[in-house]
Amino acid sequence: MADEDGLVATYYRIDPSRAGPVLQGGFCAYAVTDRRDPHQKLIAIETKPEFPVRPRITLARSGVPVPHAVLPVDYGPGRDPSGQPGWYAVGEAPSGTALGLAKPLREAEVIACVLMPAAAALAAMAERGLTHRAINPDNLFRAAPREMSMLGPFWAAPPGSLQPAIYEPPYMARCLPKARGEGCIADDVYALGVTLLALVLGRVPLAELDEAAVIRRKLEVGSFAALTADAPLPPLIADLLRGMLAEDPDHRPSPALLSRPEQARARRVAARPPRRAQVPLDVGGTKIWSARELALALGLYPERGYLMLKSGEVERWLRRFLGDPQLGMRVEEVTRKTETAGSDDGRLAGLTVLRCVAAIDPLAPLVWRGLAVQPDGIGPALAGASTEAMIALQEIIGADAVTHFLAAGHGRRDMAGLRDDQRDWRAWLAAKGPAGGVKRLAYGMNPMMACGSPLLGGRPVVRAADLLPALDAAAAEADRARPPIDAHVAAFIAARVDGALAGDVTQLTSFAGSDERMSVLQLFGRLQARLHPGPLPGLAGWLLSSGLASLEGWKSHKTRAMLQDRLLQAASLGTIPAMAELLDNEEARAADQKGAEAAAARVRALEQALQGITDDAPRRAEAAHLLGYELITAAGLVGSLGAIVTLAMR
Amino acid sequence: MSVTAAKKAVEARPRQSTFWVQGAICGALLAFATPTALLIGILLAPALATAAVEQGPSRGTTRAVALCGAAATLSPAWRLWMQGGQMGAALDLLSDPLTIVLAWGAGACAWAACQVLPAIVAGVWNVREASRAKAIETELIRCREDWDFVGEG
Numbered sequence: 147m148a149d150e151d152g153l154v155a156t157y158y159r160i161d162p163s164r165a166g167p168v169l170q171g172g173f174c175a176y177a178v179t180d181r182r183d184p185h186q187k188l189i190a191i192e193t194k195p196e197f198p199v200r201p202r203i204t205l206a207r208s209g210v211p212v213p214h215a216v217l218p219v220d221y222g223p224g225r226d227p228s229g230q231p232g233w234y235a236v237g238e239a240p241s242g243t244a245l246g247l248a249k250p251l252r253e254a255e256v257i258a259c260v261l262m263p264a265a266a267a268l269a270a271m272a273e274r275g276l277t278h279r280a281i282n283p284d285n286l287f288r289a290a291p292r293e294m295s296m297l298g299p300f301w302a303a304p305p306g307s308l309q310p311a312i313y314e315p316p317y318m319a320r321c322l323p324k325a326r327g328e329g330c331i332a333d334d335v336y337a338l339g340v341t342l343l344a345l346v347l348g349r350v351p352l353a354e355l356d357e358a359a360v361i362r363r364k365l366e367v368g369s370f371a372a373l374t375a376d377a378p379l380p381p382l383i384a385d386l387l388r389g390m391l392a393e394d395p396d397h398r399p400s401p402a403l404l405s406r407p408e409q410a411r412a413r414r415v416a417a418r419p420p421r422r423a424q425v426p427l428d429v430g431g432t433k434i435w436s437a438r439e440l441a442l443a444l445g446l447y448p449e450r451g452y453l454m455l456k457s458g459e460v461e462r463w464l465r466r467f468l469g470d471p472q473l474g475m476r477v478e479e480v481t482r483k484t485e486t487a488g489s490d491d492g493r494l495a496g497l498t499v500l501r502c503v504a505a506i507d508p509l510a511p512l513v514w515r516g517l518a519v520q521p522d523g524i525g526p527a528l529a530g531a532s533t534e535a536m537i538a539l540q541e542i543i544g545a546d547a548v549t550h551f552l553a554a555g556h557g558r559r560d561m562a563g564l565r566d567d568q569r570d571w572r573a574w575l576a577a578k579g580p581a582g583g584v585k586r587l588a589y590g591m592n593p594m595m596a597c598g599s600p601l602l603g604g605r606p607v608v609r610a611a612d613l614l615p616a617l618d619a620a621a622a623e624a625d626r627a628r629p630p631i632d633a634h635v636a637a638f639i640a641a642r643v644d645g646a647l648a649g650d651v652t653q654l655t656s657f658a659g660s661d662e663r664m665s666v667l668q669l670f671g672r673l674q675a676r677l678h679p680g681p682l683p684g685l686a687g688w689l690l691s692s693g694l695a696s697l698e699g700w701k702s703h704k705t706r707a708m709l710q711d712r713l714l715q716a717a718s719l720g721t722i723p724a725m726a727e728l729l730d731n732e733e734a735r736a737a738d739q740k741g742a743e744a745a746a747a748r749v750r751a752l753e754q755a756l757q758g759i760t761d762d763a764p765r766r767a768e769a770a771h772l773l774g775y776e777l778i779t780a781a782g783l784v785g786s787l788g789a790i791v792t793l794a795m796r
Numbered sequence: 797m798s799v800t801a802a803k804k805a806v807e808a809r810p811r812q813s814t815f816w817v818q819g820a821i822c823g824a825l826l827a828f829a830t831p832t833a834l835l836i837g838i839l840l841a842p843a844l845a846t847a848a849v850e851q852g853p854s855r856g857t858t859r860a861v862a863l864c865g866a867a868a869t870l871s872p873a874w875r876l877w878m879q880g881g882q883m884g885a886a887l888d889l890l891s892d893p894l895t896i897v898l899a900w901g902a903g904a905c906a907w908a909a910c911q912v913l914p915a916i917v918a919g920v921w922n923v924r925e926a927s928r929a930k931a932i933e934t935e936l937i938r939c940r941e942d943w944d945f946v947g948e949g
Contacts, residue, residue: 701944745943752936759929763922770921774914775856778906782863785902789870 154190154234155222157181162227166190167240169299170284171197171308174226178236187239188219189299192232195606196530197303197324199235199594202276212270214263215278215297216240216287221594223606233596233606235302240287245295247283250348253380255292257407260345261386263294264338268401272331279305279329281337282313283344304526305329311357312350312373313337315395316364317509319357320442320518322535325527327520332395335404336369339390343373346383351375365438368393368419385411393438394509423468429454437464437473441506444499445513452495455481455502476505480554493545500547504554512551514542521548521564524571525591528584540584543571574641581636581651589641599634610642614670614678614685618720621684626691629657631666639673647672663694664729670694671726681720690717695725701742705734831886835876838890839869842903857910864906868899 153159157180164177166189174192193199199221218237225231245260264281271278278300285298306326311319315336318326344350351373352360363372369391379387386407389399397415404410426433427440430447434440440460444451454460455477464474484498496514503510511518517538519527528539542548548568574586589595597607603623605616617630624630639651650669656662667689674682689695695713697706709728716724825833837844843862850858872889879885889895 703942703944706944742943742945745939746945749936749939749945752932752939756929756932756936759925759932762925766921766925767918770918771914772854772856774917775854775860775910777913777917778860778909779856779863781909782860782867782906785867786863786870789867793870793874 153181154178154224155220155236157220158188158190158224158234158236160190160224160227167287167298168244169302170280170282171303173302175299176226177239188236189239190224190234190236191299191302192226193221193235193302193596193606195233195596195598197307198526198529198592198596199233199608200301200303200305201593202328212274213266214294215267215271216299218299218301221608223608223612231605233608235299237299237301240296240298242287242289242293244298245283245286245288245345247344247348247350251345253346253383256342256345256383258294259288259292260286260295261338261342261404261407264297264341265401265404267297268331268334268338269405271334272401277305277329277331278334279326279337280308281334282309282341286341304523304529306333306523307526309337310350312352312360313340315369315393315509316361316438316442317507317511318520319361319364320445321511321520321523322517322527324529325519325523327523329520330395331401332398335390335398335401336395338404339387339398340373342383342390343379343387346379347377351377361442362439365420365442366436382407382411389413389415421468421470423463425463425467427460427463427467437468437470438507438510440464441503441510444503444506445510445518446516448495448499448513448515451499451502455498456485460502473506477502480505493541496541496545497547497550501550501554504551512542512547514538514545514547517542521551524548525588528588529592529595536584540575540587543568543575543587546572577640577652579636579652579655580631580633580657581640581654583633583637585633585637586640589638593641597634597638599632599638601628601630601632601635607638610639610673611677613638613642614674614682617688618682618684621688624688626688629663629666629692629694630670630685630688631657639669643673643677647676657694660696660698663696667694667722668726668730671723674722682722683718683720686717686720686722686725689722689725690714695729697729700735700738701745702738705738829881831881831883832873832876834883835873835886835889836869839872839895839899840865840903842900842907846903846907857907860910861903861906865899865903868902872899 154176158178159181160176161179166175166177169175169191173194175189176192178188178190180186180188216238218235220236222234222236223231224234251260264286268278278297280300280303281297285300286295287298288295304324304326305328306314306318307324309323309326313336314326315333318329318333321327340351352363352375355363360372366372370388373391374384374387386399386404389397389410390404392398392415399410399413403413420436420438422435426435428434429440429443430450432443432447434443440463444455444460451460458478461474461478461481464477465471468474480501481498484501485494500513503513511520515538517535519539519542524539524542527535531539546568548564548571552565571587571591574590575583577583577586589597594608597613601620601624602616603620605620607613607616613635617635621630636651636654640648643651647669650665650672654662654665654669657666670685670689690713695717697709697713700706700709712728713725716722716728822833825836840862843858843865846861847855847858872895876885876889
């Protein structure tokens with residue numbers, strides 16, 4: 147929950163006297179001071195819900211120091227200067243301003259002030275298993291000309307999501323921006339290479355082309371040839387770029403090697419130029435000349451591509467015109483195997499295209515219905531995805547496409563762990579109830595994604611511990627007739643808490659039934675007990691008003707009145723566990739039920755007695771009549787006997 | 797079987813031999829003890845009149861009037877037999893207004909009591925039952941106020 151005293155992430159105060167840096171992607175950044183160490187220069191970047199913060203940012207603060215890079219420090223809720231709540235990623239403040247492309251830089255300056263510090267930073271990050279994925283001239287900062295630059299912030303958005311396509315290798319640029327995945331350090335080397343080229347040229351290469359055309363151009367002639375396009379380059383830079391812009395990430399020099407430019411330029415990797423066909427293949431109106439272009443076109447036009455794969459047209463072109471019979475055979479085999487596996491038409495077509503693309507271009511991303519993603523980028527892509535993209539992403543999980551993609555020969559070792567994750571993803575997506583489905587998938591795959599529930603009234607909630615205080619604060623302006631839980635909240639809880647609590651929320655089928663309402667109350671009680679022991683009077687009152695803390699089912703009005711009093715008392719104290727405990731008392735409930743049964747029996751007996759009195763009225767009148775006569779007769783008899791006795795005694 | 801049905805069954809039963817026995821006794825009494833029969837007949841005139849008027853099998857009023865009248869008739873009848881049971885003695889006794897007033901007064905009281913007492917008994921009984929019903933209703937209201945029987949069978 148946002149601190150009321152204007153602090154961001156508990157310790158940081160926005161400093162209005164210092165301006166924050168201008169960042170890419172329209173992110174707002176504020177200069178902040180750490181109240182524990184006011185001399186430290188820091189910034190707080192206000193994150194966007196549709197751009198989940200990178201979950202591994204905390205790793206950047208551990209281990210060996212990373213020089214020449216702006217590192218994250220902390221994250222948490224806060225308020226901007228206008229008082230609006232937000233979720234902030236706090237990090238070191240970059241020195242000076244962004245490098246930009248105002249004028250071409252000289253070779254020596256590029257090497258000394260950009261390449262060397264960036265290579266050192268990347269080498270340290272590689273050692274920690276981190277990537278930057280946001281290297282471009284607008285995200286390189288330096289305090290003054292001819293000073294060493296530093297890599298800008300990289301943690302406030304999914305990896306590569308803010309990068310213009312030109313700075314990304316084709317297999318990354320082709321993906322949805324948020325679905326580019328963590329990538330590897332070689333992808334940062336590629337981005338650094340394009341950045342060096344842009345700084346030397348003083349302009350963005352191929353700026354006149356749109357992103358799709360840039361990707362095609364890179365695939366057609368290779369990245370180095372496409373980007374340099376015979377531009378006059380200093381020899382050292384040209385030699386370095388040849389390696390840094392290699393198509394295969396394994397062929398690019400490591401950051402450690404780049405720290406020694408003379409050695410790096412000497413490293414030559416014999417990469418064959420892409421094989422070009424004698425006759426082009428027409429896929430969706432695009433002329434294809436090479437295998438990687440074919441993979442791109444099949445991914446872009448999957449329906450047409452599937453028909454061509456099925457008819458053998460692609461295989462024949464590969465054999466006959468591209469002169470690669472082995473690749474043709476592999477495509478034919480993949481097509482045949484996928485078809486014999488049997489499936490519905492849509493899934494079959496998708497899997498066939500996916501596997502063939504992976505076979506044709508081992509570097510190609512996972513393609514599905516025209517969409518391209520890296521498997522580890524599916525999670526961020528789910529955040530704020532369009533309906534169409536959301537459907538395709540769900541299909542990717544449901545069809546087990548990642549497993550097929552990895553099995554089809556994708557060589558990325560860092561993605562092997564995703565095979566196991568796939569099982570979890572499918573289970574989350576298939577889970578019934580409000581805590582399952584695509585929302586559960588999105589929160590599960592994005593540990594730093596804020597809860598999107600409208601019940602929170604715009605308050606950012608990323609950690610489980612912040613959920614209850616946020617709901618408590620939102621209670622004042624909430625519609626209290628509705629319960630303080632919806633599918634977003636349920637899925638968020640299921641994703642963020644573990645153990646029995648996650649099981650409890652997963653078992654919820656709705657929030658309407660009596661048992662379900664009790665389960666929700668118990669869930670909130672347990673959440674408060676575990677995550678927020680402090681009082682939550684707003685949320686407790688909301689639970690009471692919305693009927694979740696309902697006395698329905700209790701038969702005794704006296705018990706109800708007593709419980710109502712105690713519930714109100716517990717709600718005013720903000721102790722939800724006490725409320726749950728009051729209502730979830732099996733012994734008291736059994737006694738109440740037993741009392742109700744006894745009372746019902748008593749009522750039935752009384753009603754029968756009352757009916758008997760009414761029904762007996764005629765018989766009673768008759769009996770009273772007879773009794774009256776009998777009394778008089780008895781009196782007469784006594785009188786007669788008395789007379790006899792008197793006469794006898796004379 | 798309800799009370800009304802039993803009553804109808806009794807009504808439907810024809811008068812049998814007792815009627816002729818009673819007739820024979822009365823005939824014998826008139827023939828062999830005329831003064832006694834005259835005295836008893838006059839003193840029990842209210843009972844005879846009631847018997848003639850009253851309908852129904854139980855003849856409760858007749859029985860009550862007859863028994864009360866009999867209590868006031870026994871003494872004059874005893875005196876008649878002590879004086880020899882002659883017609884003159886019977887007429888002397890009948891000429892005493894106190895004797896007639898006592899016998900007929902007893903019968904009249906019995907008849908009046910038959911008209912009033914059953915109603916009084918019924919009234920007392922009904923008051924008692926109404927009080928019981930009120931207590932039951934109070935308990936019912938209390939039960940319904942204390943418990944929620946929605947969903948109970």
